[in-house]
Amino acid sequence: MHVHVINTANRAQYLDEVEQMHRHRHRIFAEVMKWKALESPDRLDIDEFDTPNATYLVAIDNGVVRGSLRLIPSWRPHMLKTLFRDYVEGDPPSGPGIWEWTRHAPGDPSFSREINHQVRFLLNIAVYEFAASRGIETFIGIADCQIVPRMIDLGWKVDPIGLPVNYGEGVGYAFRMHVDHANNDRLRARLGRDNTVLVEMPRGLVAEEGRMARRAVELAMELPARKIGRAEEVLRELSTVDE
Amino acid sequence: MSATTKPSIAVLNEPVQAGPVFAFAEISQTAETLDEVDHALKRVLNEFGIGHFVLYQATDRAKRPTGARIAGPMHKDWRKHYVDNGMANYDELLSWGLHSAAPTTWTKFSAEHDISDGQKLMFDEAKCFGLNDGFYLPIHQADGSMHGVSMMVPQKLESDSRILAALHLLALYYSIAANRLGLSPPEPPSPPEGSKGILTPRQRQCLQWVRAGKSSWEIGEILSLSEHTVNEHLEEARKRLKVYTTTQAVIEAALRGLIHI
Numbered sequence: 320m321h322v323h324v325i326n327t328a329n330r331a332q333y334l335d336e337v338e339q340m341h342r343h344r345h346r347i348f349a350e351v352m353k354w355k356a357l358e359s360p361d362r363l364d365i366d367e368f369d370t371p372n373a374t375y376l377v378a379i380d381n382g383v384v385r386g387s388l389r390l391i392p393s394w395r396p397h398m399l400k401t402l403f404r405d406y407v408e409g410d411p412p413s414g415p416g417i418w419e420w421t422r423h424a425p426g427d428p429s430f431s432r433e434i435n436h437q438v439r440f441l442l443n444i445a446v447y448e449f450a451a452s453r454g455i456e457t458f459i460g461i462a463d464c465q466i467v468p469r470m471i472d473l474g475w476k477v478d479p480i481g482l483p484v485n486y487g488e489g490v491g492y493a494f495r496m497h498v499d500h501a502n503n504d505r506l507r508a509r510l511g512r513d514n515t516v517l518v519e520m521p522r523g524l525v526a527e528e529g530r531m532a533r534r535a536v537e538l539a540m541e542l543p544a545r546k547i548g549r550a551e552e553v554l555r556e557l558s559t560v561d562e
Numbered sequence: 563m564s565a566t567t568k569p570s571i572a573v574l575n576e577p578v579q580a581g582p583v584f585a586f587a588e589i590s591q592t593a594e595t596l597d598e599v600d601h602a603l604k605r606v607l608n609e610f611g612i613g614h615f616v617l618y619q620a621t622d623r624a625k626r627p628t629g630a631r632i633a634g635p636m637h638k639d640w641r642k643h644y645v646d647n648g649m650a651n652y653d654e655l656l657s658w659g660l661h662s663a664a665p666t667t668w669t670k671f672s673a674e675h676d677i678s679d680g681q682k683l684m685f686d687e688a689k690c691f692g693l694n695d696g697f698y699l700p701i702h703q704a705d706g707s708m709h710g711v712s713m714m715v716p717q718k719l720e721s722d723s724r725i726l727a728a729l730h731l732l733a734l735y736y737s738i739a740a741n742r743l744g745l746s747p748p749e750p751p752s753p754p755e756g757s758k759g760i761l762t763p764r765q766r767q768c769l770q771w772v773r774a775g776k777s778s779w780e781i782g783e784i785l786s787l788s789e790h791t792v793n794e795h796l797e798e799a800r801k802r803l804k805v806y807t808t809t810q811a812v813i814e815a816a817l818r819g820l821i822h823i
Contacts, residue, residue, distance in 0.1 A: 408580045464734055465663055469704065471591070471738055479587050482580050482727035490665065490730060 320380040320437055321518045321537055322445035327371040328522035332529030339384040340377055341365050347424040354488050368398060368421070376445045376517075378425075378438045386425040386438040390449070390458075393417040399459055399493055406461060406481045406493040416456040420446070420496075440510040443473050447503035448517040456498055463491045474502035514540060578724040582606055583731050590739035599739040600633065606732060607634050610725070613693050614640050614714040617736055618786075619745055621707040629745035630784045631736075640691045640714070641783055644684075650786045652680035659700030659710050665730050667719040668696045688714060695719045697726065699733040709737040750821045757818050765799040768792055770821045773812050 325333045325340075344364035349357045357364050372395040377387040391397040397419040399411045425442050426435035449455070462470065462477065470477050481493035507513055518540070524532055542550055582605075589602040607615055613636035619629040632641060643649075650656065654677060655666070668685055671677070688696070693714040701709040711733035719726050750766040761769070764785075771781045778792040785792070796808050803814045815821045 408584075464665075464730065465701075467734060468701065468738060468741065471742075472704070476591050477587075478591075479580075479584055479731055482578075482583070482724055483730045484727065485722060492727075492731065 320378055320385065320441060321540065322376050322378050322441050322516050323533075324374060324449060324517060324519040325377055326374040329520045329524070329529070332520055332524055332526060332533070333377075334526070336377060336379055336382075336384055337375075338363070340375060340387045341369075343384050343387065343427070344422055344424050347427065348422075351428060352488065356487070364422075368396070370396075372396070374449075376442060376449060378441050378445075380434070385427075385430065385434060386442055387422070388420060388424065388442055388446070389422040390446075391419045391421070393419060393459065397421075399461065403461060403493065406484055408481050411493070412457060412459055412480070412495055416454055418453075418455050418458055420458040420460040437510070439473075440506055440512075441516050444503060444506050444510070444512070445517045447498065447500060447506070448515065450498045451500065452517075452519070458496045458498065460494060461491050462494050463489045465489065467494075470496075474499075474505055578610075578728050580724075580728065582609055583728045586732060587735045590735040591742075593739065593743070596631075596739060596743040596745070599736065599743070600631070603633060603732075603736060610715075610728065610732075611717075612713050612715055612729070613691070614712075616641075616710075616712045617733075617740055617745075618710050619707065619740065620710070630786075631740065631745060632783055634714075636691055636693060636714070640688065640693065643687065643691070645782060645786065645788055649680075649684050652678060653684065654678065654681050655696075655698045655712070656710065659698065660708070662700055663702055665697065665699040665726075665733075667698070667721070667726065669718055670721060671698075692716050697729045697733070699730060699737075701734070701737045703741070709740065711737060751819060754819045757820060760802055760818070761799055761815065761820055762795075765795045765802070766815065766820050768795045769799055769808075769812055769815050772796070772808055773816070773821060773823075 323333065323336070325337060330337060341363040345357065345359060345362050348354045348364055349359065349362075357366075359365075368389070368391060372391055374390045375387055376390065378385040393400070393411075393413040394415070398421055399407060399419060400413065404411070423442070426438040428435075430438075446458075450458075459480070464483055467477055475496050476499070478495045478497075479492050480495050483490045483492040518533065518536055520529060520533055520536070539550075586602055586606050590599050593599045593602070603615065606612075612634055614634040615632065617631045621629075654675070655671060658666075658671070658675070666674075672682075672685070685696075688694070694716055695718050696712060696714045697719060699711045701711065703709070713729050713733065715725075715729075717725075719729075750763075750770045753760070753766075767785065768781055771784060776784065778796065779789045781787070781792045782789045787795075796811070799815070800806065800808065800811045803811050805811050805814055812821070816823050
């Protein structure tokens with residue numbers, strides 16, 4: 320299982336997975352967590368922040384979406400600034416290096432324990448890898464009070480920037496988290512995974528070649544070092560085949 | 563503050579400043595010892611006029627308390643009253659919290675539930691101590707253990723008020739600190755083969771707390787037992803280990819692997 324960066328640049332390669340993601344989000348938030356405001360007759364969770372400004376990190380396991388989260392730069396419209404301004408004491412943090420983290424949906428109670436464990440860790444590791452790639456130093460968002468101990472267990476330091484507020488189905492508050500890359504090493508050690516988990520496909524590939532290229536990238540990422548020599552041989556043979 | 567003078571409790575009025583709570587959240591995540599966190603907690607309790615604070619931890623399946631932290635200017639007076647009268651037995655908040663994860667207050671709980679006479683009596687008696695309302699938050703951990711955090715205050719707690727929100731955050735972050743730093747001491751080890759049955763789990767637990775330097779009264783606080791019951795456990799432990807003093811009993815039990823050194 321890898322975590323894919325899906326944004327406006329490469330979205331065309333992931334049309335099926337993007338729909339799966341919106342359906343999975345509806346399943347988790349409207350059906351499992353029973354957030355009434357997110358119930359939708361088409362059983363897709365899509366809101367006004369699912370725009371070209373959003374980047375999704377999506378855990379994909381052989382074409383099946385196992386979890387996702389949404390990241391939006393703080394200089395674009397986002398929930399804390401636009402919708403839940405009152406949740407924050409003073410001004411919401413904003414500026415380069417600050418992104419909002421929302422719609423965190425790891426796994427599903429109907430998946431196996433092992434898969435849910437993997438997804439939970441992979442999504443968090445992917446957040447650190449993505450943060451490193453974009454120079455993100457701080458994440459902001461709103462957390463349910465019941466989820467915070469789990470976030471802290473995963474090594475995040477969760478600093479409140481607002482007092483808890485009732486939101487109908489629970490109590491949550493606005494937070495700020497500093498990105499400490501040392502924690503990513505601890506998460507990798509706990510999961511027992513030392514290779515890269517994040518896949519970011521370049522823009523410009525069309526659907527079919529995009530799928531092929533993704534598969535090739537995933538295979539290459541899983542290749543053990545001792546097999547690289549053999550893989551190079553195969554590639555050489557392939558490149559000499561007459562077209 | 564000396565134990566003989568009855569402290570008057572400050573009442574915090576709205577609007578509540580969030581700054582001290584945020585500062586407490588910071589300390590609870592960075593402090594290296596729980597004592598450091600307790601020190602910060604004491605400051606916030608005074609500032610917010612919280613008369614009595616309890617965090618208890620339940621790790622076993624029966625959800626009996628296995629550890630606790632108790633603080634606040636009124637804690638000795640009220641806690642003694644609570645323990646002497648066996649109030650834990652009819653404190654419905656405790657049993658309700660086993661199956662709930664939402665915060666509540668005495669006012670809200672009384673309005674939503676058909677509470678027993680024993681419970682009413684407890685709320686009424688707390689008022690004699692100047693504690694007119696209480697906040698309770700059950701926190702269930704991923705491993706099946708739980709924390710229950712209770713805070714008692716002189717004023718009525720209105721729902722959706724900032725003071726209620728502030729108490730919620732304080733309770734949450736204290737629980738996070740207690741999880742990270744551990745409520746000492748650890749549970750006694752499981753006894754080695756051949757030593758099973760020498761002491762009961764409660765006797766070992768009491769000895770483990772004696773080892774941690776707690777008095778019988780304090781152990782009673784922590785384990786929700788009366789001081790008398792704790793002394794009985796310790797006396798029985800001395801008999802079974804065939805020693806005369808509690809210090810000898812601690813050493814003997816440690817040597818036999820019945821408690822941690």
